[in-house]
Amino acid sequence: MKKLIGSIALSLAMIFAAGAASAADKLKIGFIYVGPIGDHGWSYQHDQGRLAIEKELGDKVETVFVEKVAEGPDAERAIERLARQGAGLIFTTSFGFMNPTLKVAKRFPKVKFEHATGFKRSKNVATYNARFYEGRYIIGQIAAKMSKSGVAGYIASFPIPEVVMGINSFILGAQTINPNFKLKVIWVNSWFDPGKEADAAKVLIGQGADIVTQHTDSTAPLQIAADKGALGFGQASDMIKFAPKAQLTSIVDNWAPYYVRRTKAVLDGSWKSSNAWDGLAQGTVEMAAYTNMPSDVAAMAKKTQAMITSGKLHPFTGPLYKQDGSLALADGKVMDDGTLSGMNWYVKGVDGDLPK
Amino acid sequence: MGALEAVILTIITASTPLLLAAIGELVTERSGVLNLGVEGMMIMGAVCGFATAYTSGSAMLGVAAGLLAGVVMSMLFAFLTQTLMTSQVATGLSLTLLGLGLSGLIGEAFTGLPGVKLTVLDIPFLSDIPFIGPILFGHDILVYASLAIPLGVAYVLFRTRLGLIITAVGGNHHSAHALGYNVIRVRYGCIAFGGACSGLAGAYLSLAYTPQWIENMSSGRGWIALALVVFSTWLPKRLMIGAYLFGTVWIMGLYVQALGVAIPAQLLSSLPYLVTIVALIIISGNKTLTKVNTPACIGQPFAPER
Structure with a gap:
């Protein structure tokens, strides 16, 4: 059932993607959540970050998300599908998505990836965590x-x-x-x-x-x-x-400041793989x-x-x-x-x- | 509040959902039906109980809805296994999978909402007695139900005609049929009773144990209930002891950890399961005890000959 919901969400995402293909100059940003966005905890806060990007950068970006993605092989499929749909920046927001993210990132060198709480990075995979x-x-x-x-x-x-x-x-x-x-x-x-x-x-x-x-x-x-x-x-x-x-x-x-900052970096071409560990000072x-x-x-x-x-x-x-x-x-x-x-x-x- | 009192109260809340679900399954199995869908019926009881209580504001309506959800799920099982003669094991397993998935779908709109808590039945004077008051008289209705139902089941099974009929149907359905009893109808009834109890157990989870809805919140308690039925050798009073033994070991594991005793936390977490397995091994070693009480027709389909 979880998979079914996931695939419904994915196919919906694909329909939206097709609909928006005419506006090709927009940066598409994908999010992978481990829980439901209604968990009032971890995944909910990441989704608030996604909404902040939409609010701040409005018509320059377009966001899609897949929730309740199990850590493991399913995650790799979900990430890869987002990449295939033309996402330019993908946030994978759970520790267990670390290896799937790196694998997909290798196949899509032009797509930028951001992985939360992990410790493995590559040229197009950055990591971030909070203090x-x-x-x-x-x-x-x-x-x-x-x-x-x-x-x-x-x-x-x-x-x-x-x-x-x-x-x-x-x-x-x-x-x-x-x-x-x-x-x-x-x-x-x-x-x-x-x-x-x-x-x-x-x-x-x-x-x-x-x-x-x-x-x-x-x-x-x-x-x-x-x-x-x-x-x-x-x-x-x-x-x-x-x-x-x-x-x-x-x-x-509060992931919003980081998410907005990184999105802007992709938009102006200054994005680089890095390891961010922000705290109270940065508002994370x-x-x-x-x-x-x-x-x-x-x-x-x-x-x-x-x-x-x-x-x-x-x-x-x-x-x-x-x-x-x-x-x-x-x-x-x-x-x-x-x-x-x-x-x-x-x-x-x-x-x-x-x-x- | 004394430390001992707190521990006993915690053990009671931890044991109640197990006991509720297990006593229902005990009756189902007594009639010769093995329903492995306890977990699925329980989680449906939890989500429907929460949704109803949240929408209506009444925890008691939630309890009723949880019970009903368990019955509806069990009737699906009964129709498939008794009328259409499907395999009980396969159908029970799919009932669990169906319940877990469906409850996630129904519960989507209810995740992260503050719930309605089932109120404690306050008995004037009695609830105010120190120590004994909170332990004996400070609970919600489902805790009392979890103790009354096994005693009632024990009475019905061993002291009434209905109990004899259920035992006969579970022991030898051909003889029961030859004597003129409607085997299928008796089994339908026992399956429904099992569903109702599992539904109540689920409602207890989402209305009293942790008053909120969370996907997969039964986290395996249905399977523990199934094991407890075997542990009890299908005897209701022994089942009560079994459920409380499991609850006690479970809570003591946490208790010992908080005291700072140097036992690995992982071992303490697995201790309740280990204790249950050891108990099962010891009991199945006693062949006569097991033989006397095991429903001989358990899991076998019955097609009345014409």
Whole structure:
């Protein structure tokens, strides 16, 4: 059925493509999404980026998208079809599309490809990601301020550097407020399993956490927090309508500035393969409104946000200690991006072992 | 709220959908029909329950719609396997695939919307007793239904004439037919009951467990329910124990992780399945127990001789 919907979407895309063929001077931009655009998380935010391109560049471009594309061989077919239809720029927006994107890119050297969160590039494949850990430092500080029990719960997906650096950044932020702040982590081994995420949230709250945060994609943990009188944070998009009384803020992915910039680069011929890792400063990471907290906490959060945005503060600044107490980063040093993107250890203060 | 209380409450919510779906399948199998479409009926119950509750604003209407969706799906199965005599295994598998796909299509418009939560039945005074109150009297109607239905099924199966007829149809459909019972009609009824229970299990997922609609949100719970029926050797009370054992191991896995005990998270995640497999092996080792209760005609089509 998924495939059927996918192929309907594709054939629709082809009809639209045929209809617009007369306006050949337009740049056609294709998008491949892993989820439905109505997921109110990851894919939804990418689609907002697509809409921003249309709004900004209007009649110079034309966009098509295919949603719910499974990672794997299906993805290669979907990407190739977009390329065959004459797309000049294709965004593939999930980690698992990495190899299919590179394969298709080899066959279509004139088409530009942009792959989200990957690490393999080529002449016509660029990669991009966002510094979500900057937002996690801020929510860590808020958590430490707002928690009465001094314990927060963290629902994690997979032990990859992206997730580990988020956990570390959260606890480092919290420690600036309360050096004894405790963090309990549950790994659910899934990006998206609302039932299991909800169970994990209940268990964490049962063990004394009064703040719940997650690096998984559903709204379930936040809803459980609201239900049990705890507080929480949204993920990927503003989830305030799911928990109006419990969401403190949300780390929002805003791909629009990057998407518009790259589209303009293709239009004026200056596009080059590159690796973009943007954060608060470029507007790729945004914080939703600071709600359900006293004004002094909100003021503190805004101040931290401004300091990170202006580059005065980097969450990973020495001295940093690993969980076992050994020195990881000398006093005053700022961690370089290479070390950061390969992070596979907890900082001091996180409870439990990191799964290998 | 104490830690123990919280754990028990979480175990109850995790076990309820499994128990609901499994007790329906138990009755279906008792009548000699193997319906592998539990997952498909469950997910249809979830999407129809959510859609109805969201549109009407009433969670109870959602529960009714979930039940109905399960029955409609099961009647499709019954028509194909009982009237048209198709293979039960193949039809059941396609029912699961159909349910997963169709629910995605219906649910397209409902993804990412805040749901309507099934309210807790507050019993004055009793719900306010510390510890015992929330554990015994602080649930929604489906939790109570999940406990009442197996007890009711146990009574009907072993204490009533209807129960004997169902067992006879499942045990030897030719003899039951010779005695004058309408085998096909009894099976239609048992399949419908199974569909209704699976639909309720689905409605529990989208209205109480996590009140929202997400594609494929049953994530394999229908298959666990099927395994639990075998685990219970088709005995309702044992099924209740089985469902709660699974729910307990599932939640304890998360609990132990949050305590920071050094057991690999991946092992803890797979523990409920391992425990179920081990239990199945131990039980199938006891031949007499299995033989006495296995419906002898399970999976076999019945064509009345004229």
